[in-house]
Amino acid sequence: MNALEARDLCMGYTSGKLRTEILRGLSLTVEAGRLTLIAGPSGCGKSTLLSILSGLQRPDSGSVLALGEDIWRGDRHALDRFRLQHTGFVFQGFNLFPALTALEQVMLPLGYMGVDDRAAEARGRAALDEVGLGERTHLLPAEMSGGEKQRVAIARALVKQPQLLFADEPTSALDAANGQIVIDTLRRIAHEHRTTVLCVSHDPRLVTHADRVLEMEDGVILNDRRVPHASASQQERAS
Amino acid sequence: MIPLARKTLVHEWRRFLPAMLAVAFSGLLLLMQAALVFGIFGSAATYISASDADLWIGYPGTQSIELGRPITPAARTAVLTDPDVARVEPFAWVDGDWRGPADKGGVSVFVSGISTQPDGMIFSDVLTASQRALLKEPFAVIVDRADLPKLGVPIGGQALINGDLVRIVGTASGIRALGGVNVVASLDTARALDNDTGGTEVAYYVARLKPGANATRVAARINASAHGYAAWTASSFARRAVFYWMFQTGAGLGVVFLALVVFIVGAIITSQTLMGAIAGSVREYATLHALGVGLGSLRRVVLEQAAWIGVCGLVAGVLLSLGLIGLARMQDVPVELNLPAWIACAALVMGIALVSGIAAVRALRSADPALLLR
Numbered sequence: 122m123n124a125l126e127a128r129d130l131c132m133g134y135t136s137g138k139l140r141t142e143i144l145r146g147l148s149l150t151v152e153a154g155r156l157t158l159i160a161g162p163s164g165c166g167k168s169t170l171l172s173i174l175s176g177l178q179r180p181d182s183g184s185v186l187a188l189g190e191d192i193w194r195g196d197r198h199a200l201d202r203f204r205l206q207h208t209g210f211v212f213q214g215f216n217l218f219p220a221l222t223a224l225e226q227v228m229l230p231l232g233y234m235g236v237d238d239r240a241a242e243a244r245g246r247a248a249l250d251e252v253g254l255g256e257r258t259h260l261l262p263a264e265m266s267g268g269e270k271q272r273v274a275i276a277r278a279l280v281k282q283p284q285l286l287f288a289d290e291p292t293s294a295l296d297a298a299n300g301q302i303v304i305d306t307l308r309r310i311a312h313e314h315r316t317t318v319l320c321v322s323h324d325p326r327l328v329t330h331a332d333r334v335l336e337m338e339d340g341v342i343l344n345d346r347r348v349p350h351a352s353a354s355q356q357e358r359a360s
Numbered sequence: 361m362i363p364l365a366r367k368t369l370v371h372e373w374r375r376f377l378p379a380m381l382a383v384a385f386s387g388l389l390l391l392m393q394a395a396l397v398f399g400i401f402g403s404a405a406t407y408i409s410a411s412d413a414d415l416w417i418g419y420p421g422t423q424s425i426e427l428g429r430p431i432t433p434a435a436r437t438a439v440l441t442d443p444d445v446a447r448v449e450p451f452a453w454v455d456g457d458w459r460g461p462a463d464k465g466g467v468s469v470f471v472s473g474i475s476t477q478p479d480g481m482i483f484s485d486v487l488t489a490s491q492r493a494l495l496k497e498p499f500a501v502i503v504d505r506a507d508l509p510k511l512g513v514p515i516g517g518q519a520l521i522n523g524d525l526v527r528i529v530g531t532a533s534g535i536r537a538l539g540g541v542n543v544v545a546s547l548d549t550a551r552a553l554d555n556d557t558g559g560t561e562v563a564y565y566v567a568r569l570k571p572g573a574n575a576t577r578v579a580a581r582i583n584a585s586a587h588g589y590a591a592w593t594a595s596s597f598a599r600r601a602v603f604y605w606m607f608q609t610g611a612g613l614g615v616v617f618l619a620l621v622v623f624i625v626g627a628i629i630t631s632q633t634l635m636g637a638i639a640g641s642v643r644e645y646a647t648l649h650a651l652g653v654g655l656g657s658l659r660r661v662v663l664e665q666a667a668w669i670g671v672c673g674l675v676a677g678v679l680l681s682l683g684l685i686g687l688a689r690m691q692d693v694p695v696e697l698n699l700p701a702w703i704a705c706a707a708l709v710m711g712i713a714l715v716s717g718i719a720a721v722r723a724l725r726s727a728d729p730a731l732l733l734r
Contacts, residue, residue, distance in 0.1 A: 168733040177650060178730040198654065205652025212732045216647040218364065220371030225362045232361035233653045261371075281651070289733050321733075 123186075124285060124317035125151035125174055130183035132169055132340075143169045144180070145340040153284070154315040156308050158327055161337035167321045168289060170337070174319065175208060175287040176200050188284055205234060209278025209316075211307075213290040215270035217262040217277075223249060223269075224258040227276045234281065248280035249273070252306055268299025275306055279314075286310060288320040292327065304330050365664035368641070375640060376665070379633035379716070380673045386626030387677025387709040388684070390619060394701045395685055397606070397615050399694035404538045404605040405598035407472065413449070413481040413566030414575045415439070416597040417582070420590040424604040425597075426470060426539070428453050428563030430556075435589040436565050439582055444573035449475050451482050452550035453563040456543065460519040464512035468540040469521060471501075473550020473562070481566050483544060486534045494529040495546040502544045505531035506692035510541060522553050536694060538605060567591075619708065626712040627719070630669065634720035638662060642727050650729035659721045666717025670710045677709060 132144040143166040151157050151174075159167045172178035174185055176192045185192050192203055217226050224245050231241035249258050252272040262270055271291060278286055288307060292300035308330055311318040320327065328334055329348070336344035369376055402409070407425050408416065417439055419429035440448050452473030457466050474482040476496045478489035487502070494500055501521075503511060508531065513519050518527045521543065535542045545553070547562075569578055575593040582591040592600070606612035638645070645658055688695045 172730045172733045175650075177733065201649075201652050201654045203652070204650065205654075208652065210647065210650045210729075212647060212650075214643060214732070216643045216732065218368065218641070218644045220367040221362065221364070225367070229362045229364065230648070230651045230653065233648075233651075233657055238361065278651070 123150040124153040124188060125149075125319065126186040127170075127174060128184050128186075130170070130173060130185070131181045132166070132173065132178075133181060143340050144173075144183075146183070147341060148183075149335065149342060149345075151317060151319055152333075153317045154311060155332040156311040156318045156320065156330070157333045157335065158331035159319070159321045159335045159337055160323055160328060163323070165337045166340040167337050171287055171289055171319065171321045175210065175285070176204050205230075205281075207284050209281055209283035209286040211271070211274050211278050211286070211288040211291045213293055215262070215267075215274045215294075217270055217273060219262055222259050222261055223254060223265070223273045223276075226262075226273050227280045230277060230281055244280050244282075245276075248276040251279065252276045253302070266299070268295050268302060271295060271299065271303055272306065275303065275310075279310060282314070284317060286316050286318045288318065288322075290322050290324070291320065292322065292324045297326075300324065300326060365661045366668060369665055369668055372637065372640075375637045376633070376669060379630045379637070379669050380676065382626055382629035382633065383670055383673025383709060383713050384676035384680065386622050386630075386712050387674050387705065388680045389622045390705045390708055391677060391681040391697065391702075392684060392695075393615065393618055393622075394705055395681070395688075395695040395697045396693075397611070398698065398701060399688075399696040400538065401602050401605045401611065402696045403536050403694050405601040406535060406537065406542070407451075407482065408594050408598040408601065410485040410534060411482045411566065411594070412484045412568070413594055414569040414573075415445075415567040415579055415582070415591050416594060417565040417567065417589055417591045418563060418597075420586075420588070422590070422600075423608070424601040425453070425564075426537075427604075430561035430563055431565075431589040433561060435586070438586070438589075439565060439567055439591070442578060442582060444569050444578045445567050446570045447481075447568045449481050449566050449568075450547060450562045451564040451566055452547055452554065454522075454550050454554045454556075456521040456553055458511060458519055458521055458541065458543070460512040460517075464510075467511060469543045470537055470540050471521060471543045471545055471550050471553055473545055473547040476546045481568060483532075483535065486532045487544070491530050491532065495544070495549070497527075497529065498546075499524060499526045499549050499552070500529040500545065501526045501549070502530045502532055503528060504535045504542060504692075505533055506536055507541045522555050524553055526553075533692065536692070623708060623712055626709075627715045630666075630712060630716035631719035634662070634666060634669070634716055635723040637665075638720060638723040639726070642723070643732060645724060645727040646729045646732050649727055650732065655724060655727075658724050658727065662721050662724065663714070663717045666713045666720065667710075669716075670713025673713065674706055674709045678706075 128148050130144045130147045133142040161167050173180045227245040227248050228241040249255055252275050254272055292303050307318050310316050334346045335342050417435050419431055422428050436448050439445055454471040456469040456471045458469045476492045515528050579591040579593050685695050
């Protein structure tokens with residue numbers, strides 16, 4: 122089943138008299154429960170594509186069906202609601218509130234979803250457990266390493282139990298060990314929670330761990346590769 | 361629900377401190393201005409508020425006490441015939457020219473001629489029975505202790521009023537006048553100093569009513585048959601005096617104007633600081649927005665922060681004001697604040713904080729989550 126379907130996406134920017142086309146009639150489908158990676162050189166349009174697919178930026182033309190819903194047809198509030206209910210985000214910068222502990226960062230979005238405090242705390246602790254921070258729930262961002270911060274950011278996205286998880290360069294600010302933890306976590310989320318994880322990165326380690334790699338250049342997809350080892354390892358785990 | 365606004369405010373208090381200080385000082389300015397205005401203009405009604413008379417009888421249309429004109433002695437008899445009136449006492453008001461030491465020149469004084477009986481109504485709150493008794497000595501006067509330097513004569517010293525020699529027999533506190541110096545004397549002394557009417561007529565009579573009588577109704581009854589004089593309740597006469605000084609002199613408009621300036625300056629500084637604080641957290645706000653938290657909810661966070669800044673600033677402003685008011689009282693600076701003034705200032709301070717919050721919400725516009733992907 123396809124979690125995301127994009128049709129004929131066009132997007133460009135005008136700067137002075139100069140018009141730059143970022144996406145040129147791009148179409149793609151993303152399957153549910155897979156870790157899909159969009160790779161490509163910087164400026165190829167991969168971040169723009171992610172922001173359009175995730176409902177953060179309206180395309181000049183084209184449509185996006187996310188979970189069967191044409192997300193760019195509704196108004197701003199409908200889009201906010203869709204993101205609140207169905208999507209999680211992990212950004213390159215961790216963007217954690219300096220005043221909140223790890224647990225509070227993770228509980229925060231649940232409050233806006235109408236989850237009561239007790240349930241939010243239970244879900245928050247479970248999400249932090251899942252990213253290996255079950256013992257570090259009381260730490261403030263200033264007391265965490267970069268890898269821990271990114272794992273809190275992943276837990277904050279995960280706690281909403283989203284069907285769609287978008288990640289933008291999630292490992293670029295991390296060292297090798299922490300990068301690996303984040304990659305493994307994203308993969309596990311895709312395979313165990315059946316979450317559609319769409320990740321934008323130029324990190325070669327991610328390429329080898331993704332289920333599918335889309336290579337972009339100049340606003341179009343040049344190459345669409347399914348990585349066999351990913352499903353093999355899935356089978357290993359299943360057995 | 362995680363209290364994001366409050367937690368951020370506490371954790372990043374240094375970032376929000378300038379906004380809180382701006383609110384606190386706006387509150388301090390508003391409160392001190394109100395205290396001074398009420399203190400200074402309230403002294404226009406000192407004679408009335410420091411006395412325990414229920415009714416004041418004076419020249420018809422008199423707008424403030426120092427504008428009194430001599431009235432007919434028949435007024436006393438007429439007022440006394442009202443069944444609810446218990447007692448009537450004359451109050452002489454004489455303009456005087458004080459000549460003390462040569463280096464002080466002349467000073468305009470208002471001579472109040474009052475009853476020297478222990479239960480005299482005029483200045484009952486500020487003069488003791490023994491001070492009143494001192495006034496029985498011919499040409500003895502009492503002045504406010506804060507006016508002594510202006511008069512240039514110590515207690516026991518002598519000076520001339522309208523050419524007659526008087527002696528300061530004591531001082532009191534709380535009888536300072538607006539635009540001159542109050543000199544309290546006995547009725548006989550005041551009459552002797554009065555060169556205009558020769559002391560046959562006084563400007564006011566004050567009356568005490570029988571227990572349970574309604575002052576407004578008695579005043580209306582007296583006014584219905586009055587000729588050449590009029591009656592006011594003490595509170596309405598005091599209000600006339602204060603309003604006359606505040607609005608006929610243009611000072612009232614000045615106060616409103618200054619309050620407006622304080623409001624605008626306070627709101628600008630507070631909103632700028634708040635905007636700075638929001639700009640510092642814009643990526644976090646953008647992340648929340650990306651996660652589907654609507655701009656309305658984010659605005660509420662900012663407004664809640666503004667409200668807390670208002671409350672904290674208000675508390676700090678009130679404490680500072682109380683300290684300054686205490687200091688001012690010790691130095692005999694006329695300051696006075698009533699409950700409506702406190703409430704009005706508090707409302708203005710919260711208004712400053714909330715208007716700043718509303719202005720600062722604009723900074724959230726830059727919390728566009730798409731920016732996080734570039």
